[in-house]
Amino acid sequence: MNLKPLTVAGVMSGTSADGIDVAIVRIAPVKGQPRITLLAHESFRYPTPLRAAVLAAMNAKSTSTAELARLNWRLGIAYAEAVKATVARHKIQIDLVGCHGQTLYHQAVPAQYAGIKFACTWQAGEAALIAAETGVPVVSNFRPADMAAGGQGAPLVPLLDHVLFADRKRGRVLQNIGGIANLTAMPAGSSAEALIAFDTGPGNMVMDVLAQKLFHKSYDRNGAIAAKGRVLDSVVERSMRDRYFALKPPKSAGREEFGREYAGAFLAACRRESSTPEDVLATATALTAESIVRSFERFVLSGMQGKPIDYIVSGGGARNHKLMLMLANRLEPLGCTVTTIEEFGLPAAAKEAAAFALMAWMTWHQLPGNVPAATGATRPAILGQITYA
Missing domain, CATH: 3.30.420.40 (ATPase, nucleotide binding domain)
Structure with a gap:
């Protein structure tokens, strides 16, 4: 496969639900292995109403489908704004976005539901909005492919x-x-x-x-x-x-x-x-x-x-x-x-965002992004879904 150098914006919002980290990295193949150079990093606090909505939805005992749909789209808007602000501030042109999304629920171990046992996970943040606003393809929803391969969907870093x-x-x-x-x-x-x-x-x-x-x-x-x-x-x-x-x-x-x-x-x-x-x-x-x-x-x-x-x-x-x-x-x-x-040489808050930039680069080149020894998966898996601009 022809591995191409790409400038990728990685986007991460973690379980603390305090905000969004964006890391823009240049990833180039060297002897078949990716070499990563950090070009820029910015952090953005969630607006107070959005953080309240995220915390209310996380592992919630009850909510509504309308709330979850709205939150998914609102997060997509926030991620797009964060990427665009970082690109504008540092005057960098990007080729791809890798967005982890906001974890609302993560059940790594199979449990009974509707008659069968299975594991599941959900990261919110509408990728189509991010792609439309940034003008580049977006790789998102990284964890499910590892879980489908028998892994826990984490850790991916x-x-x-x-x-x-x-x-x-x-x-x-x-x-x-x-x-x-x-x-x-x-x-x-x-x-x-x-x-x-x-x-x-x-x-x-x-x-x-x-x-x-x-x-x-x-x-x-x-x-x-x-x-x-x-x-x-x-x-x-x-x-x-x-x-x-x-x-x-x-x-x-x-x-x-x-x-x-x-x-x-x-x-x-x-x-x-x-x-x-x-x-x-x-x-x-x-x-x-x-x-x-x-x-x-x-x-x-x-x-x-x-x-x-x-x-x-x-x-x-x-x-x-x-x-x-x-x-x-x-x-x-x-x-x-x-x-x-x-x-x-790597800012503490940039690491996980850079990790999902790397995973997006791997997915774009149809390469596996999980480490089975870490997640427990039975095989390497190509992670995520690509949404085109």
């Missing part, structure tokens, strides 16, 4: 992790902390087929819900509130008994596991310990750190061949100083050098 960060001499762990936290672990010199990738559990999700509920803030900026509290170790220990943490990879999680209901039960557990609101945030931050560290210890460390390990953090959690300190205190004794992805 390991493809980018391997392309950008695999190293012959050092082990690398790419830890993304968005609403949900996920890692990609690559032993020194390993192939993509040998990597390990999975969702470790809550990232910013529980912290954000509690910051909103207790302090009327959308999130705990820099972990400043958590830094004033004390960690309720007993609550963390009880929380770590959740069945999700014991599951072996591949595995994926979302608001279905760690959303509003989970955060409410966590708050109640903290209050039974006569805690202050600051203690609650400190304990939620410790839960994220501890679930990450124990996932690494249990499922990753033994496979890293005793080589030096770079533990590279991205996502919004990389800007939480208290969380980063907790991670460093626990991971450095295990032989890890904890750092952020910025030190490797």
